[in-house]
Amino acid sequence: MNLSTTSSPSSSPAPSPSGSPAGSPAETPDDTPARSLLSVRGLTVEYGRHPARSVNASAPAVSGVDLEVNRGEVVAVVGESGSGKSTLAKAIIGLLPDTGRIAAGSITFDGQNLACLPDRGFRRLRGRRIGLVPQDPGASLDPVKTIGAQVAEIFRLHPEAGPQGKRHTRAELRGEVLRLLELVGIDRPEDRLHQYPHELSGGLKQRVLIAIAFALKPDLLIADEPTSALDVTVQSRVLEVFERLARSYGTAVLFVTHDLAVATDHASRVVVMNGGRIREDRPVLDILTRPEDPYTAQLLAGASPGHRSDDSRPRPPSSSAVPALEARNLTKVFSRTGTERRAVDAVSFAVRPGTTFALVGESGSGKSTTARLILRLADPTGGTVRIAGDDVTAIAGRARRELWRSVQLVYQNPDTALDPRLSVADIIGEPLRNYRIGPKAEQKARVTELLEQVNLPGRLGRSRPMELSGGQRQRVAIARALAPGARTLVLDEALSALDVLTQAQVLDLLKSLQEELGLSYLFISHDLHVVEQVSDDVGVMHRGQMVETGPTAAIFADPASEYTRRLLAANPGHRLRDLAASRDLAPSRA
Incomplete structure (x- = not known):
């Protein structure tokens, strides 16, 4: 489905003309009044310790940005981490932190200048006329309030939205909440009213946030990475809901994302940001077929389905008969109040030495539970786990601790995986101290060596995680995993929080480490684009079972399972794939 086609002709203006200068608004005839709902002109946003004093502010996070969003239009703002896209969105909705300030420019929403609007004015606009769908539903919903109470809160904050401008009665409020959940x-929905966020899946939590955002039928909706934490099938279903509501209400959408595949599938215009500036602002088809800026071309190359560098092709089968990691009929049954649930059901696969095996599937398919069983962080109900030929299924105590020297986990989110109180050098050196590997001088030298291996300058050893970018933090997590001498890494959604260019850099690092050190990877991901690039073999999981396994290229080209076909069909990037297919066919047509 495509958001760009959902607005009715009466409410959706024509997109900006092809080839218009970056940041320029759509042209309108002299005798036709501009229909812009949102107009940003020369916006500059700075961060600093003392926002009231520009002399102490850092370099602008957003610099001289011009942007137009028309009624009923869907505009995607894309760019890598640090490009300024989220800062732009926060400035529009008045949610800049205390250290941020609008240094120059204007933000006009339906004729009202928001750049100098006080907090009281924003409180009247937010939720009522400008809605927000935040990135992380787990962090955005209050864990101690029921779903019903949190959806109802928007009506309590804006009582003027009730019938005849009066507050809703309790019965009316309950009816409105149920209507929104449906x-x-x-x-x-009746049951969900009384549930808490932890009782809902990621996809359901994101739908709750969408219900809250659309509750008062806003004129403008800002969606800040609304599906980045969801697997492709849940993402597809959530975006279908998002699309249907935007079409029904005629809402303009500013869709902030680092995923160019999602942006090109669900927007009529794409705004490319880099270094706080707009590099291109053009219709989707023009961006796809004729990118004018080298940075846009770089983003497109990284997002193209099936994109592989020459030296990232699948390796031939290893001559070694002993897998680096092997699961045989691995099973995990959870029992609760007399009922049993098979989270992992007789799963078997092997990781060839020096290669990458990817586990893919929807949320709840059993991928992460399988990883925990392999790492011996949980006890299997049945089956065996072998590491380099050794049966580690039942090991405990010191033997399990020794296992973790050879098999290490790289977590999904480096923000929560790295201790914010420790320096980078202390974080990387922690396994060396825990395992008492060498004297202090050798440990210090080893930390320096590991920083070099993950392409980080030695001076960053004195920094703390909050001072690093997302890609740098993930490199620190990889260095820590390698510190005790691990030969096999389990990467559990280790790239899902990174933009496409940072992902490419970390993938290049993983590939070079694999070649240099002979590492083996178990790569768990819901991002099929990344899996296609990085893995030699793939296993598809569904409801705890392994649906099919085999070489990645073969499964992506000709999946045997109906479930795998559905999974690949839900993968974003339809326009990118269609464009790539048309280019492949072009010579034969000539």
Whole structure:
């Protein structure tokens, strides 16, 4: 489905003309009044310790940005981490932190200048006329309030939205909440009213946030990475809901994302940001077929389905008969109040030495539980786990501790995986101290060596995680995993929080480390684009079972399972794939 085609002709203006200068607004005839709902002119946003004093501010996070969003239009703002896209969105909705300030420019929403609007004015606009769908539903919903209470809160904050401008009665409020939950496709809404966020899946939590955002039928909706933490099938279903509501209400959407594949599938215009500036602002088709800026071309190359560098092709089968890691009929059954659930059901696969095996599947398919069983962080109900030929299924105590020297986990989110109180050098050196590997001088030298291996300058050893970019933090996590001498890494959604260019850099690092050190990877991911690039073999999981395994290229080209076909069909990037296919066919047509 495509958001760009959902607005009715009466409410959706024509997109900006092809080839218009970056940041320029759509042209309108002299005798036709501009229909812009949102107009940003020369916006500059700075961060600093003393926002009231520009002399102490750092370099602008957003610099001289011009942007137009028309009624009923869907505009995607894309760029890597640090490009300024989220800062732009926060400035528009008045949610800049205390250290941020608008240094220059204007933000006009339906004729009202937001750049100098006080907090009281924003409180009247937010939720009522400008909605927000935040990135992380787990962090955005209050864990101690029920779903019903959190959806109802938007009506309590804006009582003027009730019938005849009066507050809703309790019965009316309950009816509105149920209507919204049904509207976004949440099953059993009566039951969900009384549930808490931890009782809902990621996809359902994101739908709750969408229900809250659309509750008062806003004129403008800002969606800040709304599906980045979801697997492709859940992402597809959530975006369908998002699209249907935007079409029904005629809402303009500013869609902030680092995923160019999602942006090109669900927007009519794409705004490319880098270094706080707009590099291109053009219709999707023009961006796809004729990118004018080298940075845009770089983003497109990284997002193209099936994109592989010459030296990242699948390796031939290893001559070694002993897998680096092997699971045989691995099973995990959870029992609760007399019922049993098979989270992992007789799963078997092997990781060839020096190669990458990817586990893919929807949330709840059993991928992460399988990883925990292999790492012996949980006890299997049945089956065996072998590491380099050794049966480690039942090991405990010191033997399990020794296992973790050879098999290490790289977590999904480096922000929570790295201790914010420790320096980078202390974080990387922690396994060396825990395992008492060498004297202090050797440990210090080893930390320096590891920083070099992950392409980080030695001076960053004195820094703390909050001072690093997302890509740098993930490199620190990889260095820590390598510190005790691990030969096999389990990477659990280790790239999902990174933009496409940072992902490419970390993938290049993983590939070079694999070649240099002979590492083996178990790569768990819901991002099929990344899996296609990085893995030699792939296993597809569904409801705890292994649906099919085999060489990545073969499964992506001709999947044997109906479930795998559905999974690949839900993968974003339809326009990118269509464009690539048309280019492949071009010579034969000539």
